[in-house]
Amino acid sequence: MNYLYIANWKMNLSYSQSLDFCTNNIDQLNALVYSAQVVLCPSFVALGPIAQVLKKSSITIGAQNCSEFESGSYTGEVSAASLAEIGVSYCIVGHSERRIYFGETTEKIIKKINLLYANAMMPIICIGENKEEFLQKKTIHALTEQLEPILKTFVHQQYKHIIIAYEPFWAIGTGIIPENTYLEEISIWLKNYVAEFAPDCTMQLLYGGSINEKNIHQLKTIKLIDGFLIGGASTNFETFCGIIKIG
Numbered sequence: 001m002n003y004l005y006i007a008n009w010k011m012n013l014s015y016s017q018s019l020d021f022c023t024n025n026i027d028q029l030n031a032l033v034y035s036a037q038v039v040l041c042p043s044f045v046a047l048g049p050i051a052q053v054l055k056k057s058s059i060t061i062g063a064q065n066c067s068e069f070e071s072g073s074y075t076g077e078v079s080a081a082s083l084a085e086i087g088v089s090y091c092i093v094g095h096s097e098r099r100i101y102f103g104e105t106t107e108k109i110i111k112k113i114n115l116l117y118a119n120a121m122m123p124i125i126c127i128g129e130n131k132e133e134f135l136q137k138k139t140i141h142a143l144t145e146q147l148e149p150i151l152k153t154f155v156h157q158q159y160k161h162i163i164i165a166y167e168p169f170w171a172i173g174t175g176i177i178p179e180n181t182y183l184e185e186i187s188i189w190l191k192n193y194v195a196e197f198a199p200d201c202t203m204q205l206l207y208g209g210s211i212n213e214k215n216i217h218q219l220k221t222i223k224l225i226d227g228f229l230i231g232g233a234s235t236n237f238e239t240f241c242g243i244i245k246i247g
């Protein structure tokens with residue numbers, strides 16, 4: 001199976017570091033796509049130049065965010081249309097860091113999803129429970145609350161494919177990942193929930209949160225997971241390659 005690997009560089013790589021990552025490793029990056037689908041998500045300023053560097057490759061690029069507005073007087077925002085114009089194919093929405101630090105609500109996420117689809121880009125929709133919800137065994141409740149309004153939009157708009165990144169908040173950047181049995185249980189629930197709610201929709205389920213070269217083998221034994229959203233470990237080329245190659 002060809003996994004989908006999303007490298008979320010967040011604000012960890014600067015403009016020049018992001019560009020160096022691609023220019024220094026272009027041949028190896030190209031070789032990776034025979035066995036995997038790879039999406040690099042640098043910060044906004046690096047998207048255009050990286051799109052140029054990767055123009056002839058099969059590596060795709062994704063944004064880490066987009067505006068919930070189509071266009072207009074929204075200082076500091078970047079529209080989905082602009083992202084499409086420079087060759088962006090994917091965009092992360094609903095990441096827990098955006099929910100926690102920037103007030104990204106489900107309402108805003110849905111507006112972004114609609115604008116991304118309108119501009120022929122795929123949203124990578126992040127959902128996950130926080131530590132308290134996890135400890136109180138309220139994960140399914142938290143995921144249902146986040147997902148239900150989004151799936152209603154998918155059904156209403158007749159979107160045909162959904163990418164969901166399940167990222168427990170407590171696993172992001174902590175070095176801790178859930179037990180396989182827990183991840184299996186959540187994956188089964190998520191796949192069934194989407195299949196029942198939006199039967200016409202195909203789905204790719206990603207896992208994200210503290211993925212590294214040591215735990216990826218274990219994560220790849222979970223059959224329902226179709227790919228991975230990788231933060232810290234994707235900023236080092238050797239480590240990122242290692243994660244893709246182990247399996």
Ligand code: PGA
Nearest residue numbers: 172173209210230231232
């Ligand atoms: P991490 O980040 O791999 O550094 O935990 C994952 C993410 O935030 O998507």
